[in-house]
Amino acid sequence: MDKIFKYITWLTIFLSFGLLITISYWLFIPVKTVEFKKQQLPVLNKEVKSGDYVTYEVEYCKYTKIIPIVSANFKDTIEYPFTDVPSFTNPTGCYTNTVRRYIPKAIYPSKGYIELVFKYKVNPVREETVTVRTEDFIIID
Numbered sequence: 001m002d003k004i005f006k007y008i009t010w011l012t013i014f015l016s017f018g019l020l021i022t023i024s025y026w027l028f029i030p031v032k033t034v035e036f037k038k039q040q041l042p043v044l045n046k047e048v049k050s051g052d053y054v055t056y057e058v059e060y061c062k063y064t065k066i067i068p069i070v071s072a073n074f075k076d077t078i079e080y081p082f083t084d085v086p087s088f089t090n091p092t093g094c095y096t097n098t099v100r101r102y103i104p105k106a107i108y109p110s111k112g113y114i115e116l117v118f119k120y121k122v123n124p125v126r127e128e129t130v131t132v133r134t135e136d137f138i139i140i141d
Helices: 002-028
Strands: 034-036 047-049 053-062 069-075 079-081 093-102 110-123 126-134 137-140
Touching: 034 126
Parallel strands: 047 137
Antiparallel strands: 034 053, 053 093, 069 079, 069 110, 110 126, 110 137
């Protein structure tokens, strides 16, 4: 009976050590998710009417198959959040996309930019976040 307890004790120690190493790896080893060619995404139409679309170009290289959740906010003197959506469903590789984003009529005329936050759930205990923004553009009446 003592021999069984000894084996169970050693098995528990080894499994605990393995779990500790796995969680440490998940927490501390860097994961390359996406890389943007420019930190300020070029806006193709510098003046946009409220209720119209702003168009910007995104050049990026994606290094993982994980689909991120993208949060977008229009920022000027206030912050106006857009709906979070899954994005970058392309396989790994480098791409150039032209994105059209609707500017609600509720946003008053001002100068601002759109901040994009990409959240990648890379493993059960860690989430990688990448932030990029557009160039400034003007919302007119």
